[in-house]
Structure formats: C-alpha cells, structure tokens
Amino acid sequence: MLIEEFKYESDLPRLKIHNVFRYPAKFHPPVAAKLISRFSRPGDAILDPFCGSGTLLVEAVRAGRTAFGGDVDPLAVFVSQAKTRRYDPEQLEIVLKEVLKVGETLSRGSVEHDRLMFHDIDDEGYAAQLAGLWVPAIPHLFHWFRRYVTVDLARLLHTIDKIADGEPGASAFLRLSFAAVIRNASNADPVPVSGLEVTSHMRRRDAAGRTIDVWALFRAKAGKVLESIRELEAARVDSATAEVVARDARLPYDGNAVQAVITSPPYQSAVDYYRRHQLEMFWLGLTGSQAERLALLPSYVGRANTPQSHPDALAEWRSSSSANEWLEEIGRVSERRARDFRAYFSAMTMAFASMDSALVPGGVAVVVVGRSRWSGVTIPTEGLFKELVPSTLRLREHLAYKVSNRTMSYTRHNGADINEEHVLVFERE
Ligand SMILES: C[S@@+](CC[C@H](N)C(=O)[O-])C[C@H]1O[C@@H](n2cnc3c(N)ncnc32)[C@H](O)[C@@H]1O
Structure with a gap:
C-alpha cells in the first residue's frame, strides 16, 4: 500500500487549553483535529484508549463528537477530565x-x-x-x-x-x-x-x-x-461530552461502542510517564503511598528496563515473522532491549484486540505511531503494527507526516530518535 502524505494544516485557531499542562509526546492539536474531521462524523463516539493529556478529547468535543478517554496514568486521567469537563x-x-x-x-x-x-x-x-x-x-x-x-x-x-x-x-x-x-x-x-x-x-x-x-x-x-x-x-459544541476513566488499554474493552478509535500509543522506551508524574500524583492525592504507586508500574506500556518477570515479556509470543526477526536482531545486541521490545509488542497486540472490540462494525481505528531508532537502526514500528492487528481489522490507509517541532526532545537522551509519524487507518469488518 502506498504511503500518502498526511496534510493536517487547518484554519481553526489553536486552543490555549492544549498548553495549560506540559505533557510528554502529546498529539499535535491540528493533527488530532484533522483525524477527527476526516475519520468521523458529527455525533459519532470516539475513543482514545491512550488519552494522555486529552488533546484528542478536547478536539472531539470542539467538533461535536462524544469523546471517551482512558489511560493507566492517574495524572493523565485527572488532566484530561479537568480539561474537558464543563465549567461556569x-x-x-x-x-x-x-x-x-x-x-x-x-x-x-x-x-x-x-x-x-x-x-x-x-x-x-x-x-x-x-x-x-x-x-x-x-x-x-x-x-x-x-x-x-x-x-x-x-x-x-x-x-x-x-x-x-x-x-x-x-x-x-x-x-x-x-x-x-x-x-x-x-x-x-x-x-x-x-x-x-x-x-x-x-x-x-x-x-x-x-x-x-x-x-x-x-x-x-x-x-x-x-x-x-x-x-x-x-468553542465546544454544547451537546458534546467527554468521559475519561482509568483504564488499561491492554484489557478487554468494557465501555460504550464507538464509531472511531483515534489514538497515539506510547513510544517504545521513550518517555517514563510513571517516573515523570510522581510529584503531581502525590500532591493531588492520586496515590497515597509509594507502594500504591509502585503497583501501577507494570501497567505502563512502552517502559524501558522491563523486568524478566513482567507478564508482557513472558506472554506467549504469537507475533509476526518480521517482529521475530527484529527480536532476534535486537537480542544479539542487548537482551534487556529485546525484553522491552517483546513486552511492547505483546502489549500492543492486546491493545489492538481491545480497540477492535470497542468498534461498531465498519468503525475505524486510527493509530498514530512513530518509528524508533536504536543505535543507528530504524525499527519500522508501523510495519510491525500492521502485522499485529486482529484479522477483523483491515488496513484501509497508511499516511505519514514529518514531526517538525522539538517537543520530541527526549529522543536525544535515550537514542530513540523519532522524526516522522505514521497514521494507520484500519476498518473493522
Ligand atoms: C503518547 S502518550 C498519549 C498522549 C496524548 N495523545 C496527548 O495528546 O496527551 C501515551 C499515553 O499512554 C499511556 N499508557 C501507557 N500504558 C498504558 C496502558 N496500558 N493503558 C492505557 N494507557 C497507557 C501513558 O500514560 C500516556 O499517557
């Protein structure tokens, strides 16, 4: 399938609410707005199962969609709820x-x-x-x-x-x-x-x-x-609502059926959300103790230094043949990184199955993903994702765009260099 350029520039003014809380690897708001207008209709329900700071949800209520968001990070849930709720x-x-x-x-x-x-x-x-x-x-x-x-x-x-x-x-x-x-x-x-x-x-x-x-x-x-x-x-459409809950995107979906899933999953080994958000989580009372916080750690997808005992690293590896080849290649360089890779793709396999079950027949799953670069090697994450999705999700479009701003500056610290993003559009049979 040909990769088309994704043109997302829009005439809509940028909402200031997107800048109130610094959140790593956020959706570029015009990208979120364009994906919503292109892949859903007014009145549709949209799910972002990795909603982070709620960029997609904000743009969804602005565009008159019903928005559902989930994240395992309690701070993400709090910020998304606070940004999308109604106020006087x-x-x-x-x-x-x-x-x-x-x-x-x-x-x-x-x-x-x-x-x-x-x-x-x-x-x-x-x-x-x-x-x-x-x-x-x-x-x-x-x-x-x-x-x-x-x-x-x-x-x-x-x-x-x-x-x-x-x-x-x-x-x-x-x-x-x-x-x-x-x-x-x-x-x-x-x-x-x-x-x-x-x-x-x-x-x-x-x-x-x-x-x-x-x-x-x-x-x-x-x-x-x-x-x-x-x-x-x-700016928002009066009737549009957003509901955000603490939910693990790897688990079977138990929420409302939606016409579209639009999401950007965590990048592999790039941002440590768990560590980054600890001060805010404690001050807001989103965690009562270090032990309580620690219990959340295994649910974060995309972590570096996955322990050997992590269920995603141990899960039966039913991945595609190219994922296996990558796993072997990475394993030759570093066992630790191979474990991260395996855990990441196992988790994303589960997340795709969960997205699939959230969709109505004919609904679309739109997934924004970056490539990872490790020690000079580019991992074609989007290509691997295509092979992990359940057979009920058929690839309809593959779009790509350059990441031009420096919001991805974390890449300099861990060698994972992400300068291009891909949009995979799957349709549920
Ligand atoms: C790339 S960020 C999403 C950013 C979001 N699009 C925004 O604009 O703010 C990925 C998010 O996935 C969340 N995440 C990690 N593991 C998860 C899981 N198992 N289930 C749900 N969310 C998870 C992280 O906490 C993080 O907020």
Whole structure:
C-alpha cells in the first residue's frame, strides 16, 4: 500500500487549553483535529484508549463528537477530565479571586524570598510553619522540594480545597492550575520531558539564586487556565461530552461502542510517564503511598528496563515473522532491549484486540505511531503494527507526516530518535 502524505494544516485557531499542562509526546492539536474531521462524523463516539493529556478529547468535543478517554496514568486521567469537563467561567473567576486574596496574606515578600534563595528554613521552622497542614508522603521529599516551597504548596492546596469544597468545577480548575506549577516549583529540571531529575543545570541555577514564589506561579498559571477554559467553553459544541476513566488499554474493552478509535500509543522506551508524574500524583492525592504507586508500574506500556518477570515479556509470543526477526536482531545486541521490545509488542497486540472490540462494525481505528531508532537502526514500528492487528481489522490507509517541532526532545537522551509519524487507518469488518 502506498504511503500518502498526511496534510493536517487547518484554519481553526489553536486552543490555549492544549498548553495549560506540559505533557510528554502529546498529539499535535491540528493533527488530532484533522483525524477527527476526516475519520468521523458529527455525533459519532470516539475513543482514545491512550488519552494522555486529552488533546484528542478536547478536539472531539470542539467538533461535536462524544469523546471517551482512558489511560493507566492517574495524572493523565485527572488532566484530561479537568480539561474537558464543563465549567461556569464566571464562578471560576470568583473562586480564583478568593484564593488569591488568601494568597496576599500568606505569600512571602521579596526580602524573605531573597533570603530563602540561599538559606532555606530549618526543621524547626518547617514544623512551625506547616502547623497541621497536609503534606504528601513523597519519598525523599526534600530532594525534590525546598522546605519553604513545601510549606507554600501545602498552604496553597489547603486554601484551594477549603474554597472549592463541594464545588467540583471550581476544584478541578484550581487543582489543575496547582498541578501545572508543581514541577516548576520543585528542584527538578522542568525542561526534559522524558523523566524527572534534579539535573546539574538546576543545581547550578539554585546555587546562583532562584526565587521560587509558589503563589506567583499559581496566580500566573490559574489566569491562563481560566482564559483557556473560557475559550473552550465558547468553542465546544454544547451537546458534546467527554468521559475519561482509568483504564488499561491492554484489557478487554468494557465501555460504550464507538464509531472511531483515534489514538497515539506510547513510544517504545521513550518517555517514563510513571517516573515523570510522581510529584503531581502525590500532591493531588492520586496515590497515597509509594507502594500504591509502585503497583501501577507494570501497567505502563512502552517502559524501558522491563523486568524478566513482567507478564508482557513472558506472554506467549504469537507475533509476526518480521517482529521475530527484529527480536532476534535486537537480542544479539542487548537482551534487556529485546525484553522491552517483546513486552511492547505483546502489549500492543492486546491493545489492538481491545480497540477492535470497542468498534461498531465498519468503525475505524486510527493509530498514530512513530518509528524508533536504536543505535543507528530504524525499527519500522508501523510495519510491525500492521502485522499485529486482529484479522477483523483491515488496513484501509497508511499516511505519514514529518514531526517538525522539538517537543520530541527526549529522543536525544535515550537514542530513540523519532522524526516522522505514521497514521494507520484500519476498518473493522
Ligand atoms: C503518547 S502518550 C498519549 C498522549 C496524548 N495523545 C496527548 O495528546 O496527551 C501515551 C499515553 O499512554 C499511556 N499508557 C501507557 N500504558 C498504558 C496502558 N496500558 N493503558 C492505557 N494507557 C497507557 C501513558 O500514560 C500516556 O499517557
């Protein structure tokens, strides 16, 4: 089948809501919008089983589709829900003013910030300032946050929860804004998208003096989130709804039947979502303990360093002959990578079966996938995917486009270089 160029440019203005939360390997919004208009009709139901930060779901409600999203990552579910739910912007403006008013009395002045830049509060000061506030059980908390920043985040969260008590819309808006400043308030480097590290670059910045003003960060972010919510409220089709749930895309589908699945599965060994999202997950109470969080780890598809005991690495390998050839070739270079490869393609085989069962007869599954490059070798993931799908899914189109922006900068860190994306369109018999 000929690979056609996918032209996705559109005249629709880019919605600001796509930028409120930094999420790795997001859909390029015009791509999501074009796939929706090309492969579904108004009123159709669309499923994104790897919904991440909900780019597809946002564009779906804008285009008058019913959107269903699922992800194993609790932060992804929270962000997608918060971005796609309905709001009353006037109410949000009122609650935001209330929170910021409290902030005026609790935020620290510039003189204090100048001092704290080089001299954090001590244990005694920390205990006194925290005075009964809740702080999440993040392992090595003070590796990730300064003490005074921890206090300020705890005070801000306490204020948010008090003011938004019993108001789900206000709570979602304020907590989304809160979540979006956590990484910038931490000691971790906000730039790399692949994981979460306190880099030497950040250590140098901190040693040179860095002001971390949690309330100011929140004020700026919440203002932008509110503006983006107003914009989406005006742009979306009134009757269109989105429902997002925590769901493992490898498991049999138990939701509503849909006319289209449109999704971009995780890339193999590229982004460590589990590690990257730990701070936000703890602060939002999406995990209560490290043990609870750890229990989620085996469900993430596309991880590097898959343990030998992982069920996807042990699953009966019924893969295509070319997948077997790749497995052998990779195995000659590295057993560990061969295990990652095997686990990834086993998981994706299950995910395709699940997508198939979500579709009505004649429905389409549209899968966006990048090629992986390892040590100079390009793995034609899209070609392998074609061989993994159940026989009920027939390939209808194969499109491709260049990835032009640098949002994929994680590729430089792990040698997986992805500069082109493919769109496989399957039709259910
Ligand atoms: C490439 S990202 C999707 C990004 C999304 N299109 C967006 O615009 O934000 C892949 C997502 O798959 C999720 N994921 C990984 N394993 C999963 C699984 N077993 N079931 C469902 N989602 C999973 C990750 O948490 C991540 O959010």
